[in-house]
Amino acid sequence: MIAIENVHKQFGTLHVLKGVDLSVQKGEVLSMIGGSGSGKSTMLMCINGLEGIQQGRITVDGVEVHAKATDLNKLRRRIGIVFQQWNAFPHLTVLENVTLAPRKVLGKSREEAEAIAIEQLSHVGLKEKLAVFPSRLSGGQQQRMAIARALAMSPDYMLFDEVTSALDPQLVGEVLDTMRMLSKEGMTMIVVTHEMRFAREVSDRVAFFREGRIHEIGSPEQIFENPQKPETAAFLKSI
């Protein structure tokens, strides 16, 4: 379980998160929607400790993310993250991109790591591209590779930060399909997204972020069909 309690985050004088409370259960798919600057991506970066917080507490399965004694490298093994800019390692082949962390972080042998990588890459439909460098892949393929790279660590949680925002429209579908598949397999996912249809269809709950807080949270039916707050309705209408 991921528990977020009263989290505040500031970049200098900019108050980005103003007291977020949220918990995500194992197996749940939670979507975060909201305008840009509403704090949803920042929230995601705080969950795996890529960003620090000024107040509050985030715990992942009881481990406090921002406690001094917490070994973040160890915690991050269990939290996969995929970014908007897919961040392929350009100097490594697709296979090496995926085997690097299992080998260097989990200490798996090359054979073991490759077996896992091939399994994950087949899973996202990139089995034919093992020896290829990322520059030869389309954006959608690079993004699916990034998903396979995170999955190769067998994480308990997957975080997705606007993973389709930088993609050409015709490539969005393949990435969303991959995420749909993951949710069906029971992966716990937190998805920051602008793809409302996807959020509606895949999520167990949807959180609407506004001005650094969760303004409304509920089932997709509630948020999309019967929003309780006028701002939620206004946001959904605007996009």
Place this chain on the structure above:
Amino acid sequence: MDYEFQWRPVLRSLPEMLWGALQTIEIAGLAMMLGTVLAIFLALAKRSGKKYLSLPADMWIETARNTPALFQIYMLYFGLGSLGLQVGSYTALLLGITFNNAGYLAETFRGGFAAVPETQTRAARSLGLGAVQTQWHIVIPQMLRAVFHAMTNQMVWSVLMSSLGVIVGLTTDLTGVTQELNVVTYRTFEYFFVAACLYYLISKAFTLSARVVAWRLFRY
């Protein structure tokens, strides 16, 4: 004034000169490798934002880049000697060129590091890789690609700088051997002409092999 060229003595001592050339290659190559490793640390120290790391790095870089290489080698030979640390001429030359290489390369690397997007580090760290692992597996390989051509230039410079060994009495590198033969035969022009040709060939050989290495390494 008539000077008759006599090439036979040079040709006869060509094997000796080739041995000297081999030592030149050795010194330049070693100084380049050591210099590269040190330069990575210097560049990281400068990027660290910690004064106690960046200040010494700055002093090193500034001295290496803004004083003659000759002075740097002298300082290591006589300076260390006067501190009771006797170093031979070979070591002084090697350290001198290493010092110089490291200073120049550190500046180059600093630019190279800046060329690797911060998001690469984030992606690596979020996979659980530690700070050192991230540098080693992700950042440094990409940085080296960005600066590879500049490194090739430094390599050539390293070869040419090694000729300064003669000022601290080195007699076994190409310049040293040539100078030794010169004082015996007084065939100055012939000897130094051939030596210059050999330097040219060594430099070209390094440039070409660097190209092969780049072609092998940077297929992406």
